Amino acid sequence: MARKITYRQAISEALAQEMARDPTVIVMGEDNAGGMGSPGEKDAWGGVLGVTKGLYHKFPGRVLDTPISESAFIGAAIGAAACGMRPVAELMFVDFLGVCFDQIYNQAAKFKYMFGGKAKTPVVIRTMIGAGFRAAAQHSQCLYNIFAHVPGLKVVVPSTPYDAKGLLIQSIRDNDPVIFCEHKLLYPLEGDVPEESYIVPFGEAGIVREGDDVTVVALGRMVHLAVQAADALRKKGTHCEIIDPRTISPLDEDTILESVEKTGRLVVVDESNPRCSMASDIAGIVAQKAFRALKSPIEQVTAPHTPVPFSDVLEDMYIPSPAKIEAAVDRACEYR
């Protein structure tokens, strides 16, 4: 049995192993090295939640503190990538990506295409997603859907320490820009992670649990809530097959479709807002390509179409819960 480490340690280990392997890999972001106005020698914070802590002294000159100017340092990372580096930029909260959108969707995403395949942009933007952190509407969103919409970007949403390490290594080695979305509530989660370096390929969904009755597609933190719901449902005799796409662009349609062909029922769980989302996208794909297999309407369990509330009570109601997933599965199973 492999050793157990946290999601946070898995990400840090992926960074350290890739920095050791490839001298063009650099890390940059707010408070990645010193933080709080230090000259950068203290390694005090290691990013807002400490993911990059310890790298500064291990890789001198390759962990860069940046000013609080997202458009400047994301642009710098993208430029460095176009010029031969493999930067991993940490943009704290996905909510702040809005201020550097031109760099991301009009520049990084387009270089390869507009320069006839001669340019590559191997940049990784690591960013935190998700509600449940009592951090209000501007620090709690699950905005990965916006990036999945843009061709040229790859979008990764790991749910486990094993996947986080393997997907981050793949992200760093990939020649296209990658938006790497880390759910803040998953950082303390422990799991088996090999000490060696390894990759998890893009576009390969994980089958978290096999079952014959209902296909449950869930992303990121929602995978764990789906497992809780499936445990409760199993006691009632309903067996869920839980699929974690792991990357939403590219999306492993085949694994989802094969599962729905078997079960005939689909529940999609997505923490983000419901309009133009992964939930509606996957529902649309299945409705079109596996229509004849469906025995029941497709169920979607998502946040409502509102900002994330600051009130604890309302925030808890906002996030999809195991009980809501269970109820959606039950509704799907009413159709025989």
Next chain:
Amino acid sequence: MGAIHKVTVPKWGLSMREGKVSGWLKQVGAPVTQGEELVEIESDKIVGSVDATAGGVLRRQLGKELDVVPVGGLLGVIADADVPEAEIDTAIADFLANFSIEAAAAGETGPQPEKVAVGGGRLRYLVRGEGDDAVILIHGFGGDLKVWLFNHEALAGQRRVYAIDLPGHGESTKDVGAGTLDDLASAVAGFMNAVGLDSAHLVGHSLGGAVALKLAVLQSRRVRSLALVASAGLGPEIDAGYIEGFVTAANRNALKPHAVRLFADTSLVTRQMIDDLLKFKRLEGVDACLRALSGQMLADGRQATNLRDELARLGQPVLVVWGGEDQIIPVSHAAGLPSSVQVAVISGKGHMVMMEAASEVNRRLNEFWLGLEQ
């Protein structure tokens, strides 16, 4: 009063928490002998059978088909025919009153694998049992010490049994050098030095069999006996397509058609088993190791090394075990061996015969070693 023996859910590997009853092989009232297969249990990784803990009559089946029972939970009761029903009911009530899932899960974590420096790298191993007699279990190409999941404990009753990860496999260092049989055999010898074993009984499966045989040829005095299970190195034929397919498969759908060839009963190949194989194949360095090893193993689609003639020259006792339906290395390699070699062909089982027919393979091995003492 006759003894009442309980049959409980075993723990196959650290992560196992519960097992699903996939089917009873003996019905209530049936006479059973110790070691006989009673019931098939499915973990999230694998399907295996649970054996009778004692001889007698199967008096109760507590886990019904498709029931999910925690590790350590009660599956059935064996007792002599004359034990009154009331005594059995009392024993069951006592068991259930004292059983706690948490304690069972915590108390049964069992021995943990360790690592030891050998050559320039580290080898992982798991040791079970006590005794002066040492046994080393050597897995095959692409396997690891977990292939002995159903054997390790059953073989460790009288002996100290080590299961190792060969170089390039499991959690051992992913470096096999040139990947020759000599390299692998000297890694096993290095392991014996590192854990202080002067000599040992070797059990090798597939490529591991050829490694054991090679070590017996190179350092005869260190090998007390050889048990070769569906072994490589005993003839030229092999399903080279399996080896090449295993090496090149990059995803579940590519790997599965190859993995099912390992078993006669293909339902034993679970999605979790395929995922675990892929996770292994994706570790840095594994691909190069597998390519080096397969390059040494194969020549023009046949086995490159044939040690069959060496068997007759060996002084050690040899047991050869094969599954009658082996699709990787043909069972015909078990025929025509020197008369000193004991041969056990188990019909209806595939290449992973020690998993598919664990009880019988365990019995054969234990009898083989017992015979050596007499």
